[in-house]
Amino acid sequence: MDDGMSADGTSTTKKPGRKNDPEGTKQDILDVATEEFSSLGFAGGRVDAIAARTRTTKRMIYYYFGSKEDLYLAVLEKAYGDIRAIENNLNLQDQEPERAIRSLIEFTFDYQEQHEDFIRLVSIENIHRAQHMKDSKVIRNLNVAVIDTLAKILERGRAEGVFRADIQPIDLHMMISAFCFFRVSNRHTFNLIFHQDLSAPDTRARHKRMIGDAIISLLKGEPQHRQDS
Amino acid sequence: MDDGMSADGTSTTKKPGRKNDPEGTKQDILDVATEEFSSLGFAGGRVDAIAARTRTTKRMIYYYFGSKEDLYLAVLEKAYGDIRAIENNLNLQDQEPERAIRSLIEFTFDYQEQHEDFIRLVSIENIHRAQHMKDSKVIRNLNVAVIDTLAKILERGRAEGVFRADIQPIDLHMMISAFCFFRVSNRHTFNLIFHQDLSAPDTRARHKRMIGDAIISLLKGEPQHRQDS
Amino acid sequence: MDDGMSADGTSTTKKPGRKNDPEGTKQDILDVATEEFSSLGFAGGRVDAIAARTRTTKRMIYYYFGSKEDLYLAVLEKAYGDIRAIENNLNLQDQEPERAIRSLIEFTFDYQEQHEDFIRLVSIENIHRAQHMKDSKVIRNLNVAVIDTLAKILERGRAEGVFRADIQPIDLHMMISAFCFFRVSNRHTFNLIFHQDLSAPDTRARHKRMIGDAIISLLKGEPQHRQDS
Amino acid sequence: MDDGMSADGTSTTKKPGRKNDPEGTKQDILDVATEEFSSLGFAGGRVDAIAARTRTTKRMIYYYFGSKEDLYLAVLEKAYGDIRAIENNLNLQDQEPERAIRSLIEFTFDYQEQHEDFIRLVSIENIHRAQHMKDSKVIRNLNVAVIDTLAKILERGRAEGVFRADIQPIDLHMMISAFCFFRVSNRHTFNLIFHQDLSAPDTRARHKRMIGDAIISLLKGEPQHRQDS
DNA sequence: AATGAATGAGCTTTCATTCAT
DNA sequence: AATGAATGAAAGCTCATTCAT
Numbered sequence: 001m002d003d004g005m006s007a008d009g010t011s012t013t014k015k016p017g018r019k020n021d022p023e024g025t026k027q028d029i030l031d032v033a034t035e036e037f038s039s040l041g042f043a044g045g046r047v048d049a050i051a052a053r054t055r056t057t058k059r060m061i062y063y064y065f066g067s068k069e070d071l072y073l074a075v076l077e078k079a080y081g082d083i084r085a086i087e088n089n090l091n092l093q094d095q096e097p098e099r100a101i102r103s104l105i106e107f108t109f110d111y112q113e114q115h116e117d118f119i120r121l122v123s124i125e126n127i128h129r130a131q132h133m134k135d136s137k138v139i140r141n142l143n144v145a146v147i148d149t150l151a152k153i154l155e156r157g158r159a160e161g162v163f164r165a166d167i168q169p170i171d172l173h174m175m176i177s178a179f180c181f182f183r184v185s186n187r188h189t190f191n192l193i194f195h196q197d198l199s200a201p202d203t204r205a206r207h208k209r210m211i212g213d214a215i216i217s218l219l220k221g222e223p224q225h226r227q228d229s
Numbered sequence: 230m231d232d233g234m235s236a237d238g239t240s241t242t243k244k245p246g247r248k249n250d251p252e253g254t255k256q257d258i259l260d261v262a263t264e265e266f267s268s269l270g271f272a273g274g275r276v277d278a279i280a281a282r283t284r285t286t287k288r289m290i291y292y293y294f295g296s297k298e299d300l301y302l303a304v305l306e307k308a309y310g311d312i313r314a315i316e317n318n319l320n321l322q323d324q325e326p327e328r329a330i331r332s333l334i335e336f337t338f339d340y341q342e343q344h345e346d347f348i349r350l351v352s353i354e355n356i357h358r359a360q361h362m363k364d365s366k367v368i369r370n371l372n373v374a375v376i377d378t379l380a381k382i383l384e385r386g387r388a389e390g391v392f393r394a395d396i397q398p399i400d401l402h403m404m405i406s407a408f409c410f411f412r413v414s415n416r417h418t419f420n421l422i423f424h425q426d427l428s429a430p431d432t433r434a435r436h437k438r439m440i441g442d443a444i445i446s447l448l449k450g451e452p453q454h455r456q457d458s
Numbered sequence: 459m460d461d462g463m464s465a466d467g468t469s470t471t472k473k474p475g476r477k478n479d480p481e482g483t484k485q486d487i488l489d490v491a492t493e494e495f496s497s498l499g500f501a502g503g504r505v506d507a508i509a510a511r512t513r514t515t516k517r518m519i520y521y522y523f524g525s526k527e528d529l530y531l532a533v534l535e536k537a538y539g540d541i542r543a544i545e546n547n548l549n550l551q552d553q554e555p556e557r558a559i560r561s562l563i564e565f566t567f568d569y570q571e572q573h574e575d576f577i578r579l580v581s582i583e584n585i586h587r588a589q590h591m592k593d594s595k596v597i598r599n600l601n602v603a604v605i606d607t608l609a610k611i612l613e614r615g616r617a618e619g620v621f622r623a624d625i626q627p628i629d630l631h632m633m634i635s636a637f638c639f640f641r642v643s644n645r646h647t648f649n650l651i652f653h654q655d656l657s658a659p660d661t662r663a664r665h666k667r668m669i670g671d672a673i674i675s676l677l678k679g680e681p682q683h684r685q686d687s
Numbered sequence: 688m689d690d691g692m693s694a695d696g697t698s699t700t701k702k703p704g705r706k707n708d709p710e711g712t713k714q715d716i717l718d719v720a721t722e723e724f725s726s727l728g729f730a731g732g733r734v735d736a737i738a739a740r741t742r743t744t745k746r747m748i749y750y751y752f753g754s755k756e757d758l759y760l761a762v763l764e765k766a767y768g769d770i771r772a773i774e775n776n777l778n779l780q781d782q783e784p785e786r787a788i789r790s791l792i793e794f795t796f797d798y799q800e801q802h803e804d805f806i807r808l809v810s811i812e813n814i815h816r817a818q819h820m821k822d823s824k825v826i827r828n829l830n831v832a833v834i835d836t837l838a839k840i841l842e843r844g845r846a847e848g849v850f851r852a853d854i855q856p857i858d859l860h861m862m863i864s865a866f867c868f869f870r871v872s873n874r875h876t877f878n879l880i881f882h883q884d885l886s887a888p889d890t891r892a893r894h895k896r897m898i899g900d901a902i903i904s905l906l907k908g909e910p911q912h913r914q915d916s
Numbered sequence: 917a918a919t920g921a922a923t924g925a926g927c928t929t930t931c932a933t934t935c936a937t
Numbered sequence: 938a939a940t941g942a943a944t945g946a947a948a949g950c951t952c953a954t955t956c957a958t
Contacts, residue, residue, distance in 0.1 A: 022917085041356050043273035047953060058953090059919050068953060122418055123352050127270050130417035144422060170423055171439055178411030179404060186410065188359035189351055193373060194399055210400055210447070217450035218443040251942075276928065287928090288944050297928065480938085499814050501731035505932060516932090517940055526932060580876055581810050585728055588875035602880060628881055629897055636869030637862060644868065646817035647809055651831060652857055668858055668905070675908035676901040709921080734949065745949090746923055755949065 026064050028055050034075045038117040041124050042072050042132075069132065076125060077138040079118045083111065088145040097157030098216060104150070105176055105212050112180040113204065119184045147173060154219075163219040172215070179211045255293050257284050263304045267346040270353050271301050271361075298361065305354060306367040308347045312340065317374040326386030327445060333379065334405055334441050341409040342433065348413045376402060383448075392448045401444065408440045484522050486513050492533045496575040499582050500530050500590075527590065534583060535596040537576045541569065546603040555615030556674060562608065563634055563670050570638040571662065577642045605631060612677075621677040630673070637669045713751050715742050721762045725804040728811050729759050729819075756819065763812060764825040766805045770798065775832040784844035785903060791837065792863055792899050799867040800891065806871045834860060841906075850906045859902070866898045 032053045036045040047068050051058035065071040090107060092100040112119055125133055133139050150169035157163030187198040197203060261282045265274045276297050280287035294300040319336060321329040341348055354362055362368050379398040386392030416427040426432060490511045495503040505526050509516035523529040548565060550558040570577055583591055591597050608627040615621030645656040655661060719740045723732040734755050738745035752758040777794060779787040799806055812820055820826050837856040844850030874885040884890060 020917090041270055041272055043270055044356075046951095048951090057919070059921095062954070063918065120356060122415065123356060126415050126417045127349060127352060127356070128417075130421050133418060133421055139422070142422075147423065165442075167439070168435075170425060171436065173423075174411070174419065174436075175408060175439065175443065178408045178415075181415065182403070182407030182411055185414075186351065186355050186407075188355045188357075189362060190403065192359050192362055193368070193371075194376070194402075196399060206397075206400065207403075210396070210404065213394075213450070214404065214443050214447040217446040218439070221442070221446035221450065275926095277926085286944070288930095288946095291929065292943070478938095499728055499730055501728055502814075504930095506930095515940070517934095517942095520933070521939065578814060580873065581814060584873050584875045585807060585810060585814070586875075588879050591876060591879055597880070600880075605881065623900075625897070626893075628883060629894065631881075632869070632877065632894075633866060633897065633901065636873075637865045639873065640861070640865030640869055643872075644809065644813050644865075646813045646815075647820060648861065650817050650820055651826070651829075652834065652860075654857060664855075665858065665861075668854065668862065671852075671908070672862065672901050672905040675904040676897075679900070679904035679908065733947095735947085744923070746925095746951095749950065750922070 022064070025056050025060060029061055029064065029071070030074060030078060033061075033071050034079070034117060034121075037072050037075055037124065038120045042069075042128060045072070047071075073132050073136055076121055076132060077136055079115075079121050080139050080142060083115070083118060084142045084144065086111070087149075088143060090146075090149060092149055092153060093156075097153050097160060097162050098220075100153045101157075101215060101219065102212050104146075104153070105180075105215060106208065108176050109180045109208050109211065112177075112184050116184055119181060122181075123185050157219065165219050165221060167219060172219075175218075176211065176215060179207075179214075183207060251293070254285050254289060258290055258293060258300070259303060259307060262290075262300050263308070263346055263350075266301050266304050266353065267349045271298075271357065274301070276300075302361050302365055305350055305362060306365055308344075308350050309368050309371060312344070312347060313371045313373065315340070316378075317372060319375075319378060321378055321382060326382050326389060326391050327449075329382045330386075330444060330448065331441050333375075333382070334409075334444060335437065337405050338409045338437050338440065341406075341413050345413055348410060351410075352414050386448065394448050394450060396448060401448075404447075405440065405444060408436075408443075412436060480522070483514050483518060487519055487522065487529070488532060488536060491519075491529050492537065492575055492579075495530050495533055495582065496578045500527075500586060503530070505529075531590050531594055534579055534590060535594055537573075537579050538597050538600060541573070541576060542600045542602065544569070545607075546601060548604075548607060550607055550611060551614075555611050555618060555620050556678075558611045559615075559673060559677065560670050562604075562611070563638075563673060564666065566634050567638045567666050567669065570635075570642050574642055577639060580639075581643050615677065623677050623679060625677060630677075633676075634669065634673060637665075637672075641665060709751070712743055712747065716748055716751060716758070717761060717765060720748075720758050721766070721804055721808075724759050724762055724811065725807045729756075729815065732759070734758075760819050760823055763808055763819060764823055766802075766808050767826050767829055770802070770805060771829045771831065773798070774836075775830060777833075777836060779836055779840060784840050784847060784849050785907075787840045788844075788902060788906065789899050791833075791840070792867075792902060793895065795863050796867045796895050796898065799864075799871050803871055806868060809868075810872050844906065852906050852908060854906060859906075862905075863898065863902060866894075866901075870894060 029050065033045075033050050036050045036053075040046075045068075047058055047061060050071075051061055054061075061071060065074060090104070092103055095103060147169050150173055154163060154167065154169055154172070183198055191197055198207075258279065262274075262279050265279045265282075269275075274297075276287055276290060279300075280290055283290075290300060294303055319333070321332055324332060376398050379402055383392060383396065383398060383401070412427055420426055427436075487508065491503075491508050494508045494511075498504075503526075505516055505519060508529075509519055512519075519529060523532060548562070550561055553561060605627050608631055612621060612625065612627055612630070641656055649655055656665075716737065720732075720737050723737045723740075727733075732755075734745055734748060737758075738748055741748075748758060752761055777791070779790055782790060834856050837860055841850060841854065841856055841859070870885055878884055885894075
C-alpha cells in the first residue's frame with residue numbers, strides 16, 4: 001500500500017515527479033494518454049492506467065484536463081496538429097508534376113507507416129462517428145493545405161499535358177490516403193486472414209511502388225469506359 | 230420498482246419473448262449484439278444494453294454465449310461468414326477479364342457501402358489487434374476464394390495480352406479493399422475535415438468509377454518507372 | 459455447445475450414463491459430491507461442477523436429492539455411516555486392556571489418516587456449527603459403540619489393576635480423536651508454519667507411537683498433582 | 688428506494704461513519720470481516736454483508752483491501768499476528784520444567800478456548816489447503832518462538848533428570864495444540880454425536896487437567912514398549 | 917496552484933433452482 | 938420416472954469522478 005497505488009489499483013500517493021512545471025506535466029500526461037487511448041480505444045483506455053504511467057497522479061489529470069473525454073480530445077488534437085504541421089511544410093511545387101505526386105504519395109505512405117498511433121486514433125474516432133472531433137474547434141480550424149497542394153500539382157500537370165484525367169484533388173487525396181491508411185489500420189485482420197505480413201520490408205516496398213503506379217497511370221491514362229451500376 | 234427495471238437499469242422482469250425457440254433467441258441476441266458492438270466497440274458495448282433490446286434477459290446471453298467476449302466473437306464470426314459466403318458464390322469466370330475485374334470491384338464497393346456494421350466491426354477488431362479473431366477457429370477456417378478468383382482473372386488477362394502488369398492477386402485485393410473500406414470506415418473524420426459527404430450519391434458514383442479506372446489502368450498500363458525510396 | 463455444457467458452464471445435455479439404474483446414478487452423484495464438498499466446502503462446492511463430473515445431469519441431482527443442502531447432508535450421512543459401521547465391528551474384547559487400547563488408537567490413527575475426505579467433511583460441518591447435522595435423523599440415530607467399547611476396556615483394565623487413572627471413556631476418546639484428527643485436518647497450516655511434513659512416513663510412525671505412549675502412560679500413571687487454574 | 692438499499696440489497700447511501708480516519712476505517716472493516724469469514728468461511732462470507740455492518744461502504748473495502756481474497760488474508764494475518772505476539776511474550780524460563788510445561792498447556796488451552804474466531808479461521812484455511820497463507824509473506828515471516836521455548840524447557844527437564852522421554856519439541860507442541868484446538872474446532876459435531884457439552888465449565892476444567900496429566904506423564908514416564916504397525 | 921482521500925453508480929458474471937413436459 | 942431449457946437474484950469488482958482542504 002506504499003507503492004503509490006491503493007489496493008484497488010487507484011493511483012494516489014505522491015510521486016517525486018516534476019513539480020512547478022505545469023507544461024512538462026501536461027505533456028507527460030498527454031504522451032501517456034496518447035499511448036493508452038491509441039492502444040485501447042476511448043472506452044477501453046483507463047484513467048487509472050494513464051495516471052500510473054505518469055509522473056503525476058490521477059488527480060492532476062482532472063486538474064489539468066477536466067475529464068477523460070477532454071483528455072482524449074487533447075490527444076486527438078495533438079495528433080492532428082502534428083500531421084497538419086508537417087503537411088503544410090511540404091514543398092512540392094519545385095518538382096515536376098509526376099515527381100511531385102510521387103513525392104506526396106511517398107510522404108503519405110511513410111508517415112502513416114511510422115505513425116501507427118495516429119492511424120489508430122483516427123480509426124477509434126471514426127468508431128465514435130467523430131463525435132469528439134465535432135466539438136473541437138482546434139481540429140475544425142486546422143488548415144488542410146494538402147488539398148491545395150494537390151490541386152496546384154494537378155493543374156500544372158494538366159497545363160503541361162501530362163495529366164489528362166479529370167480527377168478532383170480531394171478524390172485523389174482520398175485514394176492515396178485509403179491505401180496508405182488501410183495497410184496500417186487493417187493489418188491485423190488482413191495478416192490473419194490472408195496469412196500475410198503487411199509490415200514486411202519487401203511487401204512495404206512493393207506496395208509503395210504499386211500505389212504510386214496506380215495513381216500515376218490513373219492520372220496519365222485515357223478516361224476509361226464508364227458504365228454506371 | 231414496477232417499471233421492470235431494477236435500480237441499476239438492469240431489466241429483470243419477464244418478457245413475453247419467444248420461448249422454446251433457442252435458435253430464434255440466439256439469433257435475436259446476435260442481431261442486437263451486432264448493432265451494439267458495431268456501434269460502440271467491444272469495451273463500449275454493454276451486455277445490459279444488449280439484453281434490454283432483446284426478447285430475452287441478460288441471463289440468457291450468458292446461457293447461450295458464455296461471456297461478453299464470446300458473444301462479441303460470435304458477432305464477428307457471423308459477419309465474416311456472411312461476406313465469405315457471398316464472395317465464394319461470385320461467378321466471374323464467364324466474363325472477360327477487364328469486365329470481371331470491374332464486376333469484382335463493383336461488388337466490393339457496394340457490399341462495403343451497404344454493410345457499415347461489418348466495416349465497423351473489422352475496424353474495432355483491428356483496434357484490438359485481432360486478438361479475438363486469433364482465437365477463432367471459425368474465422369481461421371473460412372475459405373477466402375476471392376484471392377483465387379482474382380488470380381484466375383489476372384491469368385486469363387495476361388494470357389489474352391490485356392493485362393501486362395505483374396501485379397499479385399493479394400496486393401490487388403488489398404488495393405480494392407482499401408479504397409472501398411476507407412470510404413466507409415473513415416467517412417466521419419474525412420467528412421468533418423474536408424467538408425465532404427462521402428455518402429452522397431454523386432460522390433459515391435464518382436468514386437466507384439475512379440477506383441475501377443485506377444485498377445484497370447494499373448493492370449493495363451506499362452510498368453512505370455520505379456525508384457526505391 | 460455440443461459438449462453437454464451450455465456456454466455458461468451449466469451442464470445440460472444428455473449423457474450416455476446408465477439409465478434405469480436409479481441406485482447406481484444416486485451413488486455416482488454421491489461419490490462425486492463427496493469429493494466436491496470435501497474439497498471445497500459446502501459454500502464453495504458447485505452443483506454444476508458435481509453434475510459435470512457425473513454420468514447424469516444437474517437436473518437429476520435435484521430430482522434425486524432435492525437441493526444442494528440435502529445432497530450435502532446425504533454425503534455427510536454416508537461418511538458418518540461408514541466409520542460407525544467399521545467402529546461397531548471392532549472386536550477388542552479378546553485383547554488384554556493395554557493392547558486393546560493400543561489397537562483402538564492404531565485403528566483410529568490409520569482410519570483418519572486414510573480418510574481425509576471424512577476429516578474434511580467433519581471440519582466443514584463444524585464451520586457450519588453442525589447446523590446440517592442437527593436436521594439429520596440418520597446421524598442422530600447412529601449408534602456410537604466406540605464409547606461402550608472403551609468403557610469396557612477401561613473397566614477390565616481397572617479390574618486387573620493395570621489402569622489406575624480415573625479417566626472417562628468419552629474424554630479418552632476425545633483425546634485420541636483430537637490427536638489423530640488434528641494431524642490430518644490441520645496439516646496444511648501446520649506444515650507451512652513449522653516447516654514440517656505431517657504426511658511423511660517417519661513422522662507418521664513417530665506420532666503413532668507418541669499418542670499411544672501418552673494415552674497408556676496417562677492410564678497407567680499415578681494421578682498427577684492437580685491444581686485448578 | 689429511500690431505504691438506503693438498492694434493489695439487490697447492496698447498501699448505497701452515505702453513512703455517517705468516520706471520515707479521514709483511514710486506520711480506524713480499515714480496523715473497522717477488518718473486525719467485521721473477521722466475524723464474517725470466521726463465521727461463514729471464505730466462500731460463504733459476503734462482501735456486501737461485511738460492508739453492511741461497517742461504517743463505510745463496499746467500495747471502501749475494495750479501496751483499502753483490493754479484493755475479497757486480500758481482505759480474507761488480512762484477517763488471517765491479523766489473527767496469526769495476535770497469537771504469535773502473545774506467545775512470544777510468554778516467560779516460562781523462570782519456572783521449573785514441569786510447572787513451565789503445565790503453564791504453557793494452560794495458556795494454550797485458555798487462549799484457544801477464548802479465541803474461537805481464530806480456531807475457526809485456521810480450520811477454514813485448512814479446508815483451503817492453506818492456499819491463501821502460502822501467498823502471505825506476513826505469516827511466513829512470523830516468528831514462532833513457542834518451539835524454542837518448549838525446547839529449552841525440555842532440555843532443562845532432561846538436565847534435571849525430571850524428563851526422561853525423548854520427545855521432540857514440535858511433536859509435543861502438536862499434541863498440546865491438537866487437544867486444545869479440537870475441543871473448540873470440533874465441539875459442534877462432538878456435542879451432537881456424544882450428547883456432550885464441551886463448553887461446560889466442569890468439562891473444561893477436567894479436560895484442562897487431563898491434557899496436562901497426559902503430557903506430564905508422557906514426559907516423565909519410561910519409554911513404552913514400541914511395536915510398529 | 918495543487919492534491920490525498922474517498923465514492924456513487926454500474927459492470928460482468930455466477931449460482932442454485934424451477935418451468936414445462 | 939425422468940429431463941432439456943430456462944432463469945431471478947445476487948455476487949464480486951471496476952470506473953470516472955468529486956470532496957475537502
